[in-house]
Amino acid sequence: MPSPATHLVESYVIDVRRATATYYLPDGESIELPAHRVEAPIAPVFGTARMQAAIREAKNHVPGYSYKGFRDRAVVAGCAGYIVSFSGRRALYVGRTAETHVEHFPNQ
Template sequence: MQEKVIRTMQECTDGSDHERISFPEVVMKLTQAGVERYHADLLRAEKIYYLPSGESHRVQAAQIEAVPAMVFTADGVAAAVRAIQTQQIRYREFCERIAQAGCVGYMVSLTGRRAVYYGRSGDSYVEPFPAAA
């Protein structure tokens, strides 16, 4: 894997964790770097990025304080998504809120333009998003 692609993955993770970069900017940068998708594990505090070739790279992320609820509520996740989309909250609070709604992780498909949030028992919520500019 090219060092430039790995740097982009690290920059996107750090930029999100430190609230210096928005989700649309992350999508644009990762798409330009050739990333196909990524998985965020809220319990392990890590993101794994995947290329179409099958290569992957793991990046440590900031730990969240909330312990994900035992029961997943799609409405709670959807409310957090709407709040961050309307800039009422930022990324760290977004992660806390989705965890409180029972989310333990999410997968973002850049090629499929959707994020899939899931809970402990496999319940999920899918949020489509527009293509990167």
């Protein structure tokens, strides 16, 4: 069953470099909010394997998992931002030079 937030938010974009989160509503409206700033520099090369490892930890709720930890590992992997589409059931992770990794949501 989808969470209540998925009925209110169609998708969102996290811009790690600007430390912003933009949420898009089904009616076309959007809201931009400040996001937590990451102190570590974004790795210059996008490491797909490292990004996938961070995603696996999140999916498996490994002991000690936190969003902050995920975000820090994503930055080390070279992730400069990501787009999550609830209707498209996927997340697109983007590196500094536009390398990408698409992660599809698991089947329910």
